[in-house]
Amino acid sequence: MSENKTEVIVGTAVLAAAIGFLVYAGQATGYSNDSGEYDLVASFRSVEGISVGTDVRMAGVTVGSVKALDLNAETFRADTTLAIVDGIVLPDDTSVAIASEGLLGGNFVELVPGGSPFNLEPGDEIVDTQSSVSLISLLLRFVSGNGE
Numbered sequence: 140m141s142e143n144k145t146e147v148i149v150g151t152a153v154l155a156a157a158i159g160f161l162v163y164a165g166q167a168t169g170y171s172n173d174s175g176e177y178d179l180v181a182s183f184r185s186v187e188g189i190s191v192g193t194d195v196r197m198a199g200v201t202v203g204s205v206k207a208l209d210l211n212a213e214t215f216r217a218d219t220t221l222a223i224v225d226g227i228v229l230p231d232d233t234s235v236a237i238a239s240e241g242l243l244g245g246n247f248v249e250l251v252p253g254g255s256p257f258n259l260e261p262g263d264e265i266v267d268t269q270s271s272v273s274l275i276s277l278l279l280r281f282v283s284g285n286g287e
Contacts, residue, residue: 185237205220234250236248
């Protein structure tokens with residue numbers, strides 16, 4: 140009889156731990172029905188160094204993430220969907236750039252708000268974009284003496 144009680148207690152603990160892990164994994168990956176975000180679109184010449192899930196930051200604070208990356212077959216540019224946290228209101232002349240955390244750090248998407256009195260609406264496109272800078276191409280220019 141005591142073996143059955145022990146098995147039930149251990150089984151319940153394992154099941155509770157599994158449910159807790161699934162809930163944590165869902166929250167960590169941002170999976171939920173009402174995420175409290177809105178989407179903005181930006182088109183880059185190169186999105187080297189970023190992927191889906193990369194942080195979107197403003198003034199060093201994470202305000203969203205990269206939701207999707209797609210190649211536009213007509214313009215041959217990378218169309219990027221950014222999920223921005225609700226409550227962050229951006230002027231319509233906001234610029235977006237792919238920035239680096241440092242020489243050996245990863246890349247992130249940086250929002251630089253403008254001064255327009257008009258705001259971006261969900262689904263709008265940020266027109267002013269700056270693509271990532273390839274460290275390899277910069278080094279090759281330096282070594283070859285092509286400082287243009």
